Amino acid sequence: MQMLSKKAACDSHGQDSSYFLGWQEYEKNPYHEVQNPNGIIQMGLAENQLSFELAESWLADNPDVLGLKRDGKSVFKELALFQDYHGMPTFKNELVKFMAKLRGYKVEFDPKKLVLVAGSTSANESLMFCLAEPGEAFLLPTPYYPGSNDFKITGCALEDAYEQAKKLNLNVKGVLVTNPSNPLGTTMDRDELNLLIDFAISKKIHIVSDEIYSGTVFDSTSFVSIIEAVTDRNIDDTHELWNRIHMVYSLSKDLGLPGFRVGMIYSNDETVVAAATKMSSFGLVSSQTQFLLTNMLSDKKFTSKYIEENRKRLKSRKEMLVSGLSDAGIECLNSNACLFCWVDMRHLLSSDTFEAEKELSKRILFEVGLNISPGSSCHCSEPGWFRMCFANMSQETLKVAITRIKDFVESITSSRDNCNHQLTFLDSRRRSVSKWVLPLSPYDNNEPAER
Template identity: 60%
Template sequence: MSNHRQLMVSRKITCNSHGEDSHYFFGWQEYERNPYDETRNPAGIIQMGLAENQLSLDLLETWLLENPRAASFMSSGTSLFRQMALFQDYRGLPAFKKALADFMGEIRGNRVKFDPNRLVLTAGATSANETLMFCLAEPGEAFLLPTPYYPGFDRDLKWRTGVEIVPIHCDSFNDFQITEGSLQKAYDDALDRKVKVKGVLVTNPSNPLGTTLSSKALKALLTFVSTKRIHLICDEIYSGTVFSPSGFTSVAEDAVLAECNVSREFVHVVCSLSKDMGVPGFRVGAIYTHNEHVLSAATKMSSFGLVSSQTQYLLSEMLSDKKFTLNYLRENRKRLRQRQKKLVSGLQKCGISCLKSNAGLFCWVNMSHLLDYPSFEAETRLWKKLLHQVGLNVSPGSSFHCSEPGWFRVCFANMSEKTLAVSLERIRSFLSKSLRGQCPQKVLTEPKKLLLYCKSSFTWSIFQPDSTQSERF
């Protein structure tokens, strides 16, 4: 019977390339079974694996209260409900595309002027990235991606398109930055496998690193794609989360492309309001391209994942309010910077360091010194401890295809400041109990000494085999 049933469906839906078996998604499932709540379930799992920005939702709520006509679809005393409820041009509302293009330019310091006619609206960045795969590559062809990279790309880029991902292995010795050598190595690896490379996809700012591409790395990347005559997709959905005064350069900037002699037809930018505005539920993404073939095909394909007219109208009103957008961007960056500092300083007090970051909704946290052995199996054991014993869903580096065990992505913007404090206290308590005989005060005030304890006695303590285990560490 099972074979018969299998014959009744396509191979596409029975293949396992979706990536849902990743620890990244498993952690979410465990959280959903036992979610933390300050009053109803204070012993539950705290979600630190979701890159969601809840820090500035109050600014959006205030704008809605002050502009009730936008949410009720009223303009000059006239209801727009019927107009919004009926079919619209799948290319999108012109007013929204203009407001979105202006907002994208504002995020980038107005160093780029985006043409609304070159925007393709999609139902989030997931849809945008998949659409570009369909447009740029045949099944079996490949895109190069620097590691570590967002686990969802295994689904977004590969599952339905049949496109392959070839990793560009980046390491901690240079803060996981792309180099000419790593790019060429990945390209050669693909050729050795007789796989045709159609392009490179990067996230800038990076997910999960929380860093922006250095000028050296960006130049190496652009020179590489120009030399190889391949495409570059730059996923810039975290561009509005850059909280340092400088450091982010968009590949959409003409001066950047001109310096490396890169044709704009080979460069495509993915944008979204999910991270920059904190509205992932609105499902608003976009492709920006100067390639006429891609623009035409992606626009036609967008009919499979449209942004609702109601959403477009509401956001066009909000984004057209320049006083609001200016204040939002400034305040949101300030709040992200403050929250990131709280997480970093809290972890430092526990003897745990983070990669220096200047963007994003998360930190790339180094817990390699807490592993009982430098392996991904040991990383998984520590991750399970953190999930089931400490009650924190953090994402292990192996799910991001990191080449070094012991790194974790820890999100900080999807919770209240009080919940973050609970998370840090759980970590402190866990480490304190694991340092047998060491008082909590030492854990709090002597992080350097904690590191020494971790290397000498921590792993034996927290991974001490119980009566059912025979393995020794």
């Protein structure tokens, strides 16, 4: 007799997929520049550690915050006792100001339309519960599109996906996008956003825009939020579309605080906000965390310095990886955001198959000592693409990783050259032998044999 639910007994959880093989091997043998220089370097973790000391420096300058004090007086009791699931108004006010700042103040956010939850994963889950019934579908424009068009969203791709869902008898409730994109590291341009908006209007469906990487954009002028895109269309605020536009955000990537579990839902639909707020009781952000971050985000001098410096460091580190890979004969998709690069290793595959991609991924893991994410784990339809993270390690460790991949590519190239040389030699021998054999074949009229 089954004592557990089907969900608990199911073995299809992501943790059991091949994607996590590298994580498991890394945990067994993590790289350390002194203690374990031959260990595996973690390039599968999209974590931002490049500006961590800026946050630590702020904490050192504001010891009262860590001591749970306000104006020198303890607020421990105030924070330790019951907090309702609406969240602290002061924190929500500072959070929407920070979100507006990241977007160049081109849009404003209303704290009353914001729901606090424990991370963006919880935010997406709660939002799906609010927008769809079990069995209904959202379209996800993941890297399904071939590299020839730089993985951009097209109207044809949206229509094709919608029709495929209909053929499967799925009721499509909306489109879920990540902007900036994980794993591409690119921002959606206005043409793509307008395609989405037109598509949502024509199909009468929702748009959910996950914008957790908005603060990692190297060029702040190149990022357009879904809220800004709809606003710029001069769509009347009474239009029904506004109630179908929802945004997800988190401080995990932009401030490098994934352990603090701070996520949020932003929606114009009052019913969605009310329902999601009630659901947030299953995953609240602690009052201590809200208190600390209220003080940090309210320091405008700090946030300005952090945003500017973080963008510079991300751009510099990304360029370091791209340059190193280019020297090894490996190209990357041109990107302008995020903590990783979308890397083209199609030329290193033994064949144009996902089996060959899996084989290459394992070789890079076990022979090279790098854990990177294969494109198939991101549902890429074209084998040979990989995601490489660069912001979760020191510059010295990244140099080691680049050296390792260069040596690996050289070994493959050398092996192929030797193989080609041997094939050329054998082919030459065959041609040489044929010149000697053919004349010795007996023909009555001495005519050359047909070849």
